[in-house]
Amino acid sequence: MNQWVYLFSEGSKEQKDLLGGKGANLAEMTKLGLPVPRGFTVTTEACLYYLNQGNQLTDEMKMQVITAVKKLADQTGKTFNDAKNPLLVSVRSGSKFSMPGMMDTVLNLGLNDQTVEVLAKNSQNPRFAYDCYRRLLQMFGNVVMGMETADFEKKITALKKAHGLAYDNELTALHWQQIVNEYKELYRKKMNREFPQDPIEQLYLAIEAVFNSWNNSRAKTYRRLHDISDDLGTAVNIQEMVFGNFGETSGTGVVFSRNPSLGDRGLFGEYLINAQGEDVVAGIRTPKPIQVLAEELPEQFQQLKMICEQLEHHYQDMQDVEFTIEREKLFILQTRNGKRTSKAALAILLDLHKEQIINEKELIQRIEAKDLAAALHPNFEEQALQKRVAFLSGLAASPGAATGAAYFSAESATEAKARGERVILVREETSPEDIEGIAVSEAVITSRGGMTSHAAVVARGMGICSVVGCEHLNVLNESRATVNEEMIEEGAILSVDGTSGKIYFGEIPMEEVTHTVALDELQAIWDQYSTIQVRANAETPRDIATGLALGATGIGLARTEHMFFEKNRLLQFRRLILADNLAERLDVLKELKTVQKQDFKFIYQASLGKATTIRLLDPPLHEFLPKSSDECREVATELGKTFNEVERKTENLAEVNPMLGFRGLRLGVVYPEIYQMQAEAIVEAAYEVMEETGTVIQPEIMIPFTIDATEFAHVRQSIEAAIITSLASKKDSLNYQIGTMIEMPRACFVADEIAQYADFFSFGTNDLTQMTLGLSRDDSPRIISEYLDAKILKDDPFQVLDEAGVGALMKLAIERGRQVNPQLKIGICGEAAAHPKSIAFLKDLAIDYISCSPFRIPQAKMSLAQAKVASL
Structure with a gap:
């Protein structure tokens, strides 16, 4: 019998092929005794079997999932549909290699019309409970059933407009309760069925959705761009929910153990108070720098700092850590080797070596050719840059310099690239669906999101210059945007400095980098x-x-023929070839x-x-001779020879296979x-x-x-x-x-x-x-x-x-x-x-x-x- 399911307590970091990177690291952190919410992983082998056998979970898989759910209930003291302490879980993808945002996630699974009331009572916070339920309805509808996220968002926008509200956090419990009812009605109309109230049915459907997301278009594109095999499959991680949206002593964030843009040592990241994890990476709200957490929740900040240092030493690499704080209690939801820019990659490896975390041979083996090439990408000429004034600035999410034409959708960017244009992708925020547009762009600019948003993470991983969180940028539609009162039309030439976070109109000359x-x-x-x-x-x-x-160490090949193609020398060389004696x-x-x-x-x-x-x-020799009759006449005149002489000699030297x-x-x-x-x-x-x-x-x-x-x-x-x-x-x-x-x-x-x-x-x-x-x-x-x-x-x-x-x-x-x-x-x-x-x-x-x-x-x-x- 195949083992399709592993508890976190049963795995280790060496099992990435089987448990995926996320599952293997959750198991490893559990072994280390870190505060990881308990859970289990459905393996990549189960995914591949599912995809190859008609996209159906087998009875054996379902039985092992039920067994794992029961063990999770024993560990947590919570059970699905319990009238006193209901179990709620997250369902997340996790392949062997990190593919940020490319596959699907469902949060708050286990909520239904009954358990939402229990959650409201237990938390003494009905607003929180109904906020969680509407998130489940929206994620489940989109990820599992393929409904459009925009259809859900329109309901919230309409409600805020009706009550004269600007932000989601101004909505009350009653507002969220109304949204839940509207979402369920939307679900009923679109799907011709009720939203499933059985948590086990929710779970099976969510697992299948994550398995299916392995083959969605954005995941396939990401694998192609990063040379990742299509045959790996994704694991599914089912984990006890912890809530960052529990109030002002709760929050969620993403933190790197070192700066992923420059490589500097020290925590680098962002968080949001009273939010769930998707809020941070989606870029919908611009989060706070992680250092501010030291003031708001100092004890949790210090604990997070110590855990990041422990993880970095354990994995011998810079870590990208997702965390949630629920009512002042810190939980670690994920760790992985962090995506970084090429400049940061080299700096981090050298520092890890100096700090004796890795030895010299490990340093040598871990350097990647792409990082060396990217580290030598051209920058803007300093003198030219000093003469220009930036019209827009934001967060310098991924360093480098780029010039190109502004496009406001992934589709138009891809089309422009196919025409041979250099492209700058300008978005309110990017999503995984934009991966094709990001891949063809010289730079990415967003008006929302922070240093750990989707745009920032993906751009850094792909070595693309990026500036995010440009507050004064207002993307109007897919053909124009404004900055203050200045219009940016599609095709406008922009120059983006991803190191300073500044953006300029027009093209700025580049200079080569030959030394770092x-x-x-x-x-x-x-x-x-x-x-x-x-x-x-x-x-x-x-x-x-x-x-x-x-x-x-020297010059291995200096080609003398290149020296003869300058105009005056070419004429002299032609005189040599056409000489009569x-x-x-x-x-x-x-x-x-x-x-x-x-x-x-x-x-x-x-x-x-x-x-x-x-x-x-x-x-x-024929490469140096005229290519047309007109050119033969011109050369004949310049050399004082007849046209026939030049043409005859040119024809005599012509070769079928030169x-x-x-x-x-x-x-x-x-x-x-x-x-x-x-x-x-x-x-x-x-x-x-x-x-x-x-x-x-x-x-x-x-x-x-x-x-x-x-x-x-x-x-x-x-x-x-x-x-x-x-x-x-x-x-x-x-x-x-x-x-x-x-x-x-x-x-x-x-x-x-x-x-x-x-x-x-x-x-x-x-x-x-x-x-x-x-x-x-x-x-x-x-x-x-x-x-x-x-x-x-x-x-x-x-x-x-x-x-x-x-x-x-x-x-x-x-x-x-x-x-x-x-x-x-x-x-x-x-x-x-x-x-x-x-x-x-x-x-x-x-x-x-x-x-x-x-x-x-x-x-x-x-x-x-x-x-x-x-x-x-």
């Missing part, structure tokens, strides 16, 4: 755990400086050498003496003077920078697209002769290395032959992947997408290294190359090299370095350290 204190601390730790260096792919002084600032080519090369040498001097000055690999010209054509080293064979010029410019630039700065420079010259040892030796001999001639008059020697880029399968097979002449290999993963898989990187996204959907491929091979094919070729080339040249330096260039999955494979290949774009360097260094720690 947290990143510097992490770099120092990572470097202790990896012998593989990380270089940058960069050729401009700015990109080189960025790469070095982000921890690069060698003498004309040499004249042009003399001019190009001057500018190339200056380019290389900039590179060496920026790289500060660190290893720098410069790749000789790689693309096919990526496998006249490119790379083949240029050096047919036009040796081009590579000779580049090699001379490289060594002369290095020599001059050495003389000017005293910095030791050892140029690394890379010849691309090699397929044969004889071919490589031929080109090496050609450029080396030019280098020797160029340096002949220099008083000091210059050490240099000449290597090749391995990017063709044949080169891998004959790597032992090539290695006889090469000082280093650098694998070009992009071309090697293209050649090995027969997939064009530029034309294959649709094919790859189809293959990923069909599960033929596990990953995009241009993002994650194909271990079985490309990886095997690399391994073969390294082994064969090192057999004949043990000192052969091995590098890997390409974005796939920096992916964590690729690095887990590459760490065992005895490579010297990987090279990637500057902003992927921290991720690469992190992944190398994680791979090393995992192997210890």
